[in-house]
Amino acid sequence: MANPSTCWRKFPANNTSPVVAQKPNPATFHLNTLITKPRAYSCKAYSATAAKSPLAATTIPRREPGPSDVQIDIQYCGVCHSDLHFARNEWNFTQYPAVPGHEIIGRVTAIGGAVKKFKVGDTVGVGCLVDSCRTCPDCRAGLEQFCPDMTMTYGSADKHLGGGTLGGYAQGIVVAEEFVLRIPANLNPAATAPLLCAGITTYSPLRHWKVGPGQKVGIVGLGGLGHMGVKFARAFGAQVVLFTTSPGKVADGRRLGAHEVVISTDEAQMTAHAGSLDFILDAVSATHDLNAYLNLLKRDGNLVLVGAPEKPLPVSAFPLIMRRRSFSGSLIGGLPETQEMLDFCGQHNITSDIEMIRMDQINEAYERMLKSDVKYRFVIDMASLK
Ligand code: NAP
Ligand code: ZN
Ligand code: ZN
Numbered sequence: 001m002a003n004p005s006t007c008w009r010k011f012p013a014n015n016t017s018p019v020v021a022q023k024p025n026p027a028t029f030h031l032n033t034l035i036t037k038p039r040a041y042s043c044k045a046y047s048a049t050a051a052k053s054p055l056a057a058t059t060i061p062r063r064e065p066g067p068s069d070v071q072i073d074i075q076y077c078g079v080c081h082s083d084l085h086f087a088r089n090e091w092n093f094t095q096y097p098a099v100p101g102h103e104i105i106g107r108v109t110a111i112g113g114a115v116k117k118f119k120v121g122d123t124v125g126v127g128c129l130v131d132s133c134r135t136c137p138d139c140r141a142g143l144e145q146f147c148p149d150m151t152m153t154y155g156s157a158d159k160h161l162g163g164g165t166l167g168g169y170a171q172g173i174v175v176a177e178e179f180v181l182r183i184p185a186n187l188n189p190a191a192t193a194p195l196l197c198a199g200i201t202t203y204s205p206l207r208h209w210k211v212g213p214g215q216k217v218g219i220v221g222l223g224g225l226g227h228m229g230v231k232f233a234r235a236f237g238a239q240v241v242l243f244t245t246s247p248g249k250v251a252d253g254r255r256l257g258a259h260e261v262v263i264s265t266d267e268a269q270m271t272a273h274a275g276s277l278d279f280i281l282d283a284v285s286a287t288h289d290l291n292a293y294l295n296l297l298k299r300d301g302n303l304v305l306v307g308a309p310e311k312p313l314p315v316s317a318f319p320l321i322m323r324r325r326s327f328s329g330s331l332i333g334g335l336p337e338t339q340e341m342l343d344f345c346g347q348h349n350i351t352s353d354i355e356m357i358r359m360d361q362i363n364e365a366y367e368r369m370l371k372s373d374v375k376y377r378f379v380i381d382m383a384s385l386k
Helices: 081-087 190-194 198-208 225-234 247-256 267-271 288-295 318-319 335-348 359-370
Strands: 040-047 057-064 069-078 104-111 122-126 129-131 174-175 216-220 240-245 261-264 277-282 297-305 326-329 354-357 375-380
Touching: 040 375, 057 216, 069 122, 081 216, 081 359, 104 174, 104 190, 122 129, 122 190, 129 247, 174 240, 174 335, 190 198, 190 225, 190 335, 190 354, 190 375, 198 335, 216 225, 216 375, 225 240, 225 247, 240 247, 247 261, 261 288, 288 297, 354 359, 359 375
Parallel strands: 216 240, 216 277, 240 261, 277 297, 297 326, 354 375
Antiparallel strands: 040 057, 069 104, 069 174, 069 375, 104 122
16 A cells, blocks of 8 residues: 555656657567666556546556566556545555556566566556665565555555656556566466455565464454455464344455454444454454454453554553553565465465456446455456457
8 A cells, every 4th residue: 555654756647758659569678778768658547537427538658667677557546545545645655647556466578678477468566655764674584565665566655767656557657676576476466466466465464473273363344355364364273253234244354264243333243352462453444443342352462453544543551551452554565575475375275256347347346345345355357458
C-alpha cells in the first residue's frame, strides 16, 4: 500500500516526460543511450483523474528499460482496498492522474544488459515497491518498506520520468531488477497476484511476532488481506479465530482455515473470547471499534493493525494499561521477505481465492469491495485492456 507519512514527495501535477517513442523492440534496443534521460513509450492503462471520477481508459508513459531494468507485460493485477483509498484520495495525498495497482504478475519482455536474475519469457511479480535508496539501515536490513526514500509502485515521485509513479492497472511496467520477484512455477499466476500485497502484508507481521503452535490468533475482517491472514496463521500452526461482520462468510472462513468464526456484531460471541487471544491481526478497511478487540487479548497480548481506514480510530487507555497489552502496526514487507513468502506459498501450495474481472469492471468491483462483497480478491485479467 502507499504510505502517506514516508513515501510521498511532491511531483509536478502532470506526467510531463520525454514521451513518446514507439514500444521498444527488445531485439534491437540499445541500453547505453538511455542512461541520462530515459526515453519512454506509451502504454494503455486505467486511471482516475479526480477523487470522485470513475476510473477510465487512458494512455501513460513508461520508461524504456535501462541497464538494470526489467520490462514486464502485465497479465494480472490484483485489486487492493488501498487502490480504492488512493484513487478516491481518502488518504489525502493523491495527485492525479492516478493509476492504482500493486499486485502485478506478468511476463518479462525485455531486460537491460546488466540484469542477472531474469530472462525474457519469465513469469515475474511486482508488489508495492519499485525502488528505494538501497543504502540506509532499513534497506541494508532488507526492510525497504521503511526506507525514507522508497518509491512505491504508485503515488511516489517517479525519479526517471518525472510526475508520479503509475501502478499496475496497465499493459506493462518497467522495474529495477532488485524489485522484481520470482514466482514459483507451480502456482496459478492469477491467484498469485494478490500475494504481492495482501500476502506479504499478512505474512510479515505473523512472522515478525512469531505466531505459531500453542497460540490463539485472531484475524479481523475476511477480505483480501484477512483471507490470506487466515491461511498463513493456519499454515504456521496457530489456533485461528476469524472475526467477521458478514454472517455469509462463516462457512468460507472455516474452509479457508479458521478453527472458529465469530460474528463480531454479536456481543455474546465476542465476550466469550475476552482475555483469551495471544495475537490479533486487524485487516479492516473502515471505521470500527478497536477497543472491543483489545479487550479480547490476554495479558501481554498484541493487536497489530494492518488496515488503513480513512479516519483515525480511537484507542482507550484502559484496555491497554490494565493488562500490559500492545497495539502495533505493520506495513507490507521488504523484498527478501516477499520472496520468502512467495517461496513458502510455492512449497505449501498457497494462493489467493480470486474473482477474475475485466479492466472495464473495475468501478463496479470498487463498489462491491465497499460492501464487503469480495470472495476474496478481485484480479484484473489484463488481456481485457489490450
Ligand atoms: P477488503 O478486501 O475490502 O477487506 C476489508 C474487510 O474488512 C471486509 O471484507 C470486511 O470483512 C471488513 N470490513 C469492511 N468494512 C467494515 C466495517 N465498517 N466494520 C467492520 N469490518 C469491516 O480490503 P483489503 O484489500 O483486505 O485491505 C484492508 C485494509 O488494509 C485497507 O484499509 C487497506 O488499505 C489496508 N492495507 C494495508 C496494508 C499495509 O501494508 N498495512 C497493505 C495493504 C492493504 P468482513 O466482511 O469479514 O467483516
Ligand atoms: Zn495493497
Ligand atoms: Zn533506504
